[in-house]
Amino acid sequence: MAGLLHKESSLGYILLGPGFVFLAVMMAYPFFYAVFLSFTDKQMGADANFTGLENYAKLLGTNLFSKTVVNSLVYTLFALVLKFCGGLVLAVMLNRPFVGQRAAKALFLLPWIMPTVFSTMIWSWIYHPAFSIVNEVLIGKLHLLSEPIPFLRQETWAMASLIYVNVWRGVPFFGITFMAAIQGVSTEILEASRIDGANRWQSFWQITFPMILPVVIIVSLISTIGTLGDFDLPFLLTRGGPNDATTLFSLTAYTLTFSSGFVGLGAAVTMTMFPLLILLVIASLISVRRQEAN
Amino acid sequence: MNLARHSRKAFRATPFYFLLASVGFILLFPFYWGFISSLKFEKDIYDFSGNFLLAERPNLLNYGTLFGTPHVFTWFWNTFSVSVATTAIAVTISVMAGFAIARLRFRGAAIAGTLVFITYLAPRTFLFVPLAQILNGWGLLGTLPSLWLTYPTFLIPFCTWLLSGYFANVPHEPEECAMVDGASRVSAIVRITLPMAMPGIITAAIFSFTASWNELLYAIAFVSGGDNKMLTNGIVGVFIGGDYFSWGPLMAAATVSSLPIAILYFFFTDRFVSGITAGATKG
Numbered sequence: 001m002a003g004l005l006h007k008e009s010s011l012g013y014i015l016l017g018p019g020f021v022f023l024a025v026m027m028a029y030p031f032f033y034a035v036f037l038s039f040t041d042k043q044m045g046a047d048a049n050f051t052g053l054e055n056y057a058k059l060l061g062t063n064l065f066s067k068t069v070v071n072s073l074v075y076t077l078f079a080l081v082l083k084f085c086g087g088l089v090l091a092v093m094l095n096r097p098f099v100g101q102r103a104a105k106a107l108f109l110l111p112w113i114m115p116t117v118f119s120t121m122i123w124s125w126i127y128h129p130a131f132s133i134v135n136e137v138l139i140g141k142l143h144l145l146s147e148p149i150p151f152l153r154q155e156t157w158a159m160a161s162l163i164y165v166n167v168w169r170g171v172p173f174f175g176i177t178f179m180a181a182i183q184g185v186s187t188e189i190l191e192a193s194r195i196d197g198a199n200r201w202q203s204f205w206q207i208t209f210p211m212i213l214p215v216v217i218i219v220s221l222i223s224t225i226g227t228l229g230d231f232d233l234p235f236l237l238t239r240g241g242p243n244d245a246t247t248l249f250s251l252t253a254y255t256l257t258f259s260s261g262f263v264g265l266g267a268a269v270t271m272t273m274f275p276l277l278i279l280l281v282i283a284s285l286i287s288v289r290r291q292e293a294n
Numbered sequence: 295m296n297l298a299r300h301s302r303k304a305f306r307a308t309p310f311y312f313l314l315a316s317v318g319f320i321l322l323f324p325f326y327w328g329f330i331s332s333l334k335f336e337k338d339i340y341d342f343s344g345n346f347l348l349a350e351r352p353n354l355l356n357y358g359t360l361f362g363t364p365h366v367f368t369w370f371w372n373t374f375s376v377s378v379a380t381t382a383i384a385v386t387i388s389v390m391a392g393f394a395i396a397r398l399r400f401r402g403a404a405i406a407g408t409l410v411f412i413t414y415l416a417p418r419t420f421l422f423v424p425l426a427q428i429l430n431g432w433g434l435l436g437t438l439p440s441l442w443l444t445y446p447t448f449l450i451p452f453c454t455w456l457l458s459g460y461f462a463n464v465p466h467e468p469e470e471c472a473m474v475d476g477a478s479r480v481s482a483i484v485r486i487t488l489p490m491a492m493p494g495i496i497t498a499a500i501f502s503f504t505a506s507w508n509e510l511l512y513a514i515a516f517v518s519g520g521d522n523k524m525l526t527n528g529i530v531g532v533f534i535g536g537d538y539f540s541w542g543p544l545m546a547a548a549t550v551s552s553l554p555i556a557i558l559y560f561f562f563t564d565r566f567v568s569g570i571t572a573g574a575t576k577g
Contacts (some may be wrong), residue, residue, distance in 0.1 A: 005479060006478060006480075011398060011480075020406070022446060113559050131339075177571055274420075
């Protein structure tokens with residue numbers, strides 16, 4: 001036994017063992033079980049019968065599913081672009097020395113740190129149909145609007161409101177990681193480019209940005225995967241409404257499985273994320289490899 | 295002369311400080327609004343005449359309502375105990391796996407690292423449907439042990455990834471010296487390398503605790519019954535039942551439930567920042 005623990009290779013397997021077993025039982029096995037369930041008519045409390053591709057055919061025929069796919073893509077794409085731009089602005093801004101910089105960095109990270117469930121409750125109060133502070137200020141105090149904004153009650157507004165909260169929460173994450181990457185860029189190269197006559201704008205886009213690009217890509221991919229699988233925001237703010245305008249993959253799968261009891265159908269919904277997810281994971285692996293090679 | 299230069303500099307910086315203030319307002323105002331609303335009387339909450347940005351008659355009635363809600367203390371305890379248990383499980387397993395991946399040479403170490411990264415990317419959405427069936431088969435669905443088993447599925451990949459990065463940067467020489475002096479490999483690791491990696495281990499623990507505290511999907515899908523709930527699904531269930539929202543107690547609940555994380559963050563800001571940047575940028 002002592003010999004096994006002393007040898008590098010056997011100790012390696014012993015140390016990896018618990019993690020490997022855990023992830024195999026709690027992640028790999030459920031994954032294959034989900035593939036199996038998606039080919040069955042499994043309902044809550046009933047036995048599963050193999051039905052082949054029936055669940056997938058059923059999904060393709062429903063409005064709910066096509067809306068789920070479109071919503072998820074719109075939500076992820078808009079949120080990603082906005083978080084990316086906002087994160088870049090935040091990173092450049094916080095990178096410049098100013099009075100109270102440390103405090104600002106700590107405070108600006110709060111939307112990302114604070115529990116999503118509870119900060120989203122505050123947003124649901126801010127978006128209140130009758131007592132929204134935004135509407136009160138815009139209509140009552142500033143007289144900029146005459147009609148209240150239907151934040152969560154009109155389809156387009158509801159999607160926009162959800163995206164806004166996702167961006168609000170995610171921008172600090174993008175900002176802090178981008179800032180860490182910017183700080184890794186050598187100041188000597190930047191100064192050299194200044195001497196060569198480049199202005200701030202040019203040296204940012206020609207030197208800093210290409211150098212932080214690997215990190216930018218990894219952060220964006222990780223965030224894309226998280227956003228695509230988001231459950232908390234649509235569940236807490238809209239329950240997928242109005243008219244299924246804000247339901248995403250996870251909420252649709254949740255509703256079908258736990259509210260309606262169609263486990264097979266719910267599993268099929270999560271499986272339809274798989275092709276997109278695989279592409280994102282492969283892209284992440286490639287960019288992490290590149291980052292390592294640098 | 296000096297003064298003039300100073301004020302000119304300050305003047306040029308005005309747009310920057312204006313931008314800074316606007317960003318700060320956008321990011322932080324929601325917390326302020328939630329907190330201020332929690333201090334108001336029920337009818338003042340809906341009153342936007344006068345100085346609605348302050349609580350003119352601040353009181354803790356909403357907090358009384360919150361703590362008078364059945365099971366709330368149990369939910370606090372559940373959330374705390376589950377977060378501690380899952381953190382202990384995840385960090386122990388991750389320290390072992392992260393060390394092996396970063397520092398031991400054996401066949402499959404590189405593949406193990408890649409697999410951990412892939413599991414880190416798998417969203418919770420992907421597994422909650424089959425996990426519910428599996429937990430049901432084991433007789434655990436509805437109970438807290440279902441969370442002890444499922445939360446580590448998203449904690450272990452992140453912590454292992456983070457910790458293998460830390461271990462890779464801890465120098466090898468002290469451990470090797472101890473072994474030359476006759477220590478066994480295990481005692482050299484435990485006594486020399488683990489203490490040197492302590493900042494990373496603390497970061498991993500804080501992240502695990504926070505992530506467990508914040509989790510909603512698995513809590514909603516896997517536990518039920520008043521006494522088994524976590525703060526997240528418990529509070530969501532009570533206050534968002536039907537169309538009537540009691541906004542005062544709800545804002546009090548949001549404030550109180552976020553407080554432990556806020557305190558943790560206040561003491562460990564740098565750990566949070568290094569965890570986030572390491573998690574995102576480490577190759």
